[in-house]
Amino acid sequence: MICACVGAETAEQALSEMAEARRQGADLCELRADYLRDPELPRILSAKPLPVLVTVRPKWEGGRFEGSETDRLGLLEDACLHGADYVDVEYRAYKDFSRRQAKLVLSYHDFEKVPDDLERTAGKMGELEPLVVKVACRARGTADLLRLARLQKGAPRPTAVIGMGEFGEPLRVLSRRYGGFLTYASVRGGSETAPGQVTVEDLVRLYQGKTIDDETSAYGVIGDPVAHSRGPLLFNDVFKRLGMNARYVRIRVDDAALLRDLVEVLELRGLSVTIPHKRAVMAAFDEADEIAQGIGAANTLVVRDGKLFGHNTDILAAVEALKEAAVRKWSHGIYGLRALVLGAGGVSRAVAWGLKREAARVTIANRTFERGKALAEELGVECVRWHDLLSARPQIVVNGTSVGMAPQADASPVDASLFGKDMVAMDTVYTPRETRFLKDAAARGALAIDGVEMFLRQANHQFKLWTGRAIPTEIYKEWMKKL
Ligand code: NAP
Numbered sequence: 001m002i003c004a005c006v007g008a009e010t011a012e013q014a015l016s017e018m019a020e021a022r023r024q025g026a027d028l029c030e031l032r033a034d035y036l037r038d039p040e041l042p043r044i045l046s047a048k049p050l051p052v053l054v055t056v057r058p059k060w061e062g063g064r065f066e067g068s069e070t071d072r073l074g075l076l077e078d079a080c081l082h083g084a085d086y087v088d089v090e091y092r093a094y095k096d097f098s099r100r101q102a103k104l105v106l107s108y109h110d111f112e113k114v115p116d117d118l119e120r121t122a123g124k125m126g127e128l129e130p131l132v133v134k135v136a137c138r139a140r141g142t143a144d145l146l147r148l149a150r151l152q153k154g155a156p157r158p159t160a161v162i163g164m165g166e167f168g169e170p171l172r173v174l175s176r177r178y179g180g181f182l183t184y185a186s187v188r189g190g191s192e193t194a195p196g197q198v199t200v201e202d203l204v205r206l207y208q209g210k211t212i213d214d215e216t217s218a219y220g221v222i223g224d225p226v227a228h229s230r231g232p233l234l235f236n237d238v239f240k241r242l243g244m245n246a247r248y249v250r251i252r253v254d255d256a257a258l259l260r261d262l263v264e265v266l267e268l269r270g271l272s273v274t275i276p277h278k279r280a281v282m283a284a285f286d287e288a289d290e291i292a293q294g295i296g297a298a299n300t301l302v303v304r305d306g307k308l309f310g311h312n313t314d315i316l317a318a319v320e321a322l323k324e325a326a327v328r329k330w331s332h333g334i335y336g337l338r339a340l341v342l343g344a345g346g347v348s349r350a351v352a353w354g355l356k357r358e359a360a361r362v363t364i365a366n367r368t369f370e371r372g373k374a375l376a377e378e379l380g381v382e383c384v385r386w387h388d389l390l391s392a393r394p395q396i397v398v399n400g401t402s403v404g405m406a407p408q409a410d411a412s413p414v415d416a417s418l419f420g421k422d423m424v425a426m427d428t429v430y431t432p433r434e435t436r437f438l439k440d441a442a443a444r445g446a447l448a449i450d451g452v453e454m455f456l457r458q459a460n461h462q463f464k465l466w467t468g469r470a471i472p473t474e475i476y477k478e479w480m481k482k483l
Pocket residue numbers: 275314342343344345346347348366367368371400401402403405413427428429430451452454455456458
């Protein structure tokens with residue numbers, strides 16, 4: 001169930017938020033009576049558009065209620081009297097009282113950490129036989145997410161384990177996949193009543209949360225950060241339109257050494273891998289394809305029969321896009337062409353490696369010369385100084401630096417005079433799509449390839465590796481326009 005959290009100060013606001021939550025597709029609302037200035041519970045409950053879970057969270061458990069425990073209990077009893085469907089009672093202050101028809105959610109919160117004795121506490125909570133045991137703790141890293149997910153999966157009775165904060169997001173989104181009784185969501189961004197809440201809208205529309213079940217195949221992107229990832233938008237849309245019971249979530253990972261545990265506990269079928277884990281994940285694979293092995297980095301994980309396979313679709317995508325552009329421009333591939341790769345980070349390394357494999361004549365230029373030189377030596381390619389780019393006389397120029405990426409100003413890493421008519425220019429930056437680098441290149445007659453093309457191509461290869469089929473052309477073309 002998707003439970004929308006309503007933290008409003010007046011009865012009018014509360015009712016309007018509840019109506020909005022219903023419109024968005026929530027199954028029930030948590031009414032945070034501790035947020036109300038004047039808790040008109042009878043009025044709110046008599047007009048409730050959805051089943052209501054009433055909570056009066058005290059200050060000592062992270063809420064706003066500052067009155068006495070007698071008053072707090074009085075409010076909860078009042079809520080039950082006036083038709084609350086569920087009441088939330090904190091385990092630390094549990095007292096039995098007349099709940100009438102209202103069902104008991106027994107809760108435990110820790111806004112700082114996942115405490116050492118959490119599993120024991122959850123067991124003791126179960127002994128009180130509430131309808132639902134709710135445990136909400138801040139996940140401070142991947143190890144915490146794993147503990148919370150294990151607790152959820154092993155729960156012997158209806159339980160909702162919530163991972164607060166960004167590390168806990170996969171458990172919030174895929175709660176039902178792991179047996180969660182309910183998951184909490186905010187009515188709109190900015191109105192969260194706990195850190196890391198996803199919106200009802202995202203849970204319902206983006207993640208199709210109402211049809212997640214224990215058969216749902218879980219995929220995702222691991223990295224740090226991952227908040228900016230466009231993967232969920234793309235892959236969840238493709239899964240939905242192909243009628244596949246699969247979801248793709250953002251998984252912030254702070255320790256790549258936990259990859260195997262993560263795959264096992266979250267029962268993942270495949271992953272995209274992004275910064276800073278592309279190299280570190282190699283150690284966890286049972287097998288890696290020739291490209292991933294050659295470059296020592298992977299951006300894709302496929303799980304098959306319990307084994308982990310690594311691939312690098314970034315390189316496939318970049319090379320494929322450049323090859324096609326070369327055919328359009330010169331009616332032949334990239335063999336023997338002079339290619340200048342700007343930057344010496346992970347992306348430049350991948351592109352330079354891929355181009356060299358295709359027998360292009362690669363030169364690297366990096367702002368910090370020593371870093372560029374080290375990479376050029378490692379790959380066995382040329383290197384030029386940043387102020388001497390023209391000496392490379394490039395036919396292909398690839399921007400692998402982060403210059404031009406939003407929210408930076410409309411900047412290019414190079415002067416427009418570098419570009420000419422007989423040239424292909426590719427930017428790996430894809431936010432914004434039309435960078436200064438590409439605008440300058442196109443204005444001087446070069447064939448320009450944007451970062452969205454590379455992103456979509458690598459995503460399509462990932463989709464094929466995970467599911468055995470390509471993203472259908474019409475959907476692919478739509479996303480090419482949308483991103
Ligand atoms: P990275 O490892 O952090 O490397 C950044 C590079 O940019 C370094 O070589 C750095 O030079 C250079 N740089 C930064 N600021 C500069 C400036 N003001 N002038 C000149 N050079 C500058 O980053 P990465 O992981 O390789 O990613 C690079 C870009 O690729 C990002 O913008 C990312 O969005 C994009 N990307 C695209 C795709 C796709 O599918 N299209 C996939 C992944 C990444 P120094 O060594 O001197 O610091």
